[in-house]
Amino acid sequence: MKVIVTGAAGLIGSNLVKALNERGITDVLAVDNLTKGDKFLNLVDCEISDYLDKTDFLARIERGEFGRFDAIFHEGACSDTMEHNGNYMMANNFRYTQTLFEWAQRTGTPFLYASSAAVYGGSTEFVESREVEKPLNVYGYSKFLFDQVLRRQMKVGLKAPVFGFRYFNVYGDREQHKGRMASVAFHNFNQFREGGAVRLFGPYGGYEAGCQQRDFVSIEDVVKVNMHFFEQASTAPSGVYNLGTGRAQTFNDVALTTLNTLRANQGSSVLTLEEAVRDGFIEYIEFPDALKGKYQSYTQADLANLRAAGYTGSFFSVEEGVSRYVGRLIKKYLKT
Secondary structure, three states, rough: OOEEEOOOOOOOHHHHHHHHHHHHOOOEEEEEEEOOOOHHHOOOOOOOOEEEEHHHHHHHHHOOOOOOOOEEEEEEOOOOOOOOOOOHHHHHHHHHHHHHHHHEEEEHEEEEEEEEHHHOOOOOOOOOOOHOOOOOHHHHHHHHHHHHHHHHHHHHOOOEEEEEEEEOOOEEOOOOHHHOOOOOHHHHHHHHHOOOOOEOOEEEEEEEOOOOOEEEEHHHHHHHHHHHHOEEEEEEOOOOEEEOOOOOHHHHHHHHHHHHHOOOHHOOOOOOHHHHHHHOEEEEEOOHHHHOOOOOOOOOOOOHHHOOOOOOOOOHHHHHHHHHHHOOOOOOOOOO
């Protein structure tokens, strides 16, 4: 089998390449932008057949140089929710995705792509339905817009399967390059190892300090869902699907799980939230002005459509998934 993965050196893309390798698939065309060169580290333990810069790849797609592949996983995008350059965001996220979608339809290549829970914006409902999609930033809008392209095309018919995944808050291995866009768990891990405490936002949006809630989903589960649809592409229904756990948990839950996993590694006792705050292990900072009005204080994926499409796997809770992840970070970065 031969497969394309865009954004191949990123968090989700590199984990997908590794998962394909584990299934015996090594004929993988990896596509990315390595201007930030240290992302290559995510592919060192992976087997690929070729690498192309995103610009070169797109030019070759537009020239019609590629025929059918067994699948394309399109994970390449600007995921910075604070990026304000709308022209860049729309070209990099919307137009790029549309071009690859049209190529996949022409060649009959199954197309699995990254959408985002950011399409819901300030909504209080998280079901794949147009009336509750209210993006708060241009990143969310760029993802929302292509989802509408797919919906329109589905009404007149598709020539190849298409699966869009609205990722909620993904955390896990191979995200060390993401800077401020890395997960809360990764930041909390580094905050503790550097200063002995973790930091969260204070009160905002009617929520007490650290009590804003998100649907935090492990990269392990993200990969499992993608592989399911890849392997069932010929029979699974095309569409846009939420990909979260279906369970909202607080930022306090993430911080406390990270903290206690690190403390257990040191031979220290488990703390309650109240004890962690009292003893200065969890600190709250003022909510940033730059995020006000653009921040989702609550998300929780409705998984009804994902389940109806045939995915029956379970999802890790924060306590399960974050502890597993932090355990691996400890082995990688800390001496036990």
